[in-house]
Amino acid sequence: MSVEIHVPERKTYGRLLWTAALVFILDQASKFWISQRLPFGTYRPEEAITLIPDFFYLVHLGNRGAAWGILEGQGVLLSIAALAALAAIYCFRNSLQLHRHSQQWIFGLLIGGILGNLLDRLLHGHVIDFFDLHFPFSIPFILEGGRYPAFNIADSGIVIGVGAYLVLSFFEKEPDELQR
Numbered sequence: 001m002s003v004e005i006h007v008p009e010r011k012t013y014g015r016l017l018w019t020a021a022l023v024f025i026l027d028q029a030s031k032f033w034i035s036q037r038l039p040f041g042t043y044r045p046e047e048a049i050t051l052i053p054d055f056f057y058l059v060h061l062g063n064r065g066a067a068w069g070i071l072e073g074q075g076v077l078l079s080i081a082a083l084a085a086l087a088a089i090y091c092f093r094n095s096l097q098l099h100r101h102s103q104q105w106i107f108g109l110l111i112g113g114i115l116g117n118l119l120d121r122l123l124h125g126h127v128i129d130f131f132d133l134h135f136p137f138s139i140p141f142i143l144e145g146g147r148y149p150a151f152n153i154a155d156s157g158i159v160i161g162v163g164a165y166l167v168l169s170f171f172e173k174e175p176d177e178l179q180r
Helices: 014-037 075-091 101-123 152-169 175-179
Strands: 051-053 058-061 127-134 147-151
Touching: 014 058, 014 101, 014 127, 014 152, 058 147, 058 175, 075 101, 127 152, 152 175
Parallel strands: none
Antiparallel strands: 051 058, 058 127, 127 147
């Protein structure tokens, strides 16, 4: 007679933590760099650092709202929302299948971005934005005058993470479906 002992599988989140740390460090280092190179409020192309003429500039702005300036001046509310999002990711980590490698990359991008912008709000009262894109066309409410709202690495991590999550949710099979 043998006794079988069931040991639960240990879930590791190394990829998630490394991805989040990388996004956070790159975000904060780039914001520090831009703060040392350009005075706050640098926004016009003639004051900015030109990377691609008439298209891509580095500026130094502060956003007291969310994307596109939504909820302007609601830093406390946005900080609470960021903390709630981080708590929800932690609480629902099993439902979100964070033990899967693809989910760890995605949520690492999200968490790193959320933490980067949250730290800005706490330290500066605004999020430091510095990537400035100018397109040769306009789209109402999105690209007014061809200018895309300035953003940063944390924003990029959040947008790429959300986009990847949406794409994978349509194409990646659930573990139950894979076993059938």
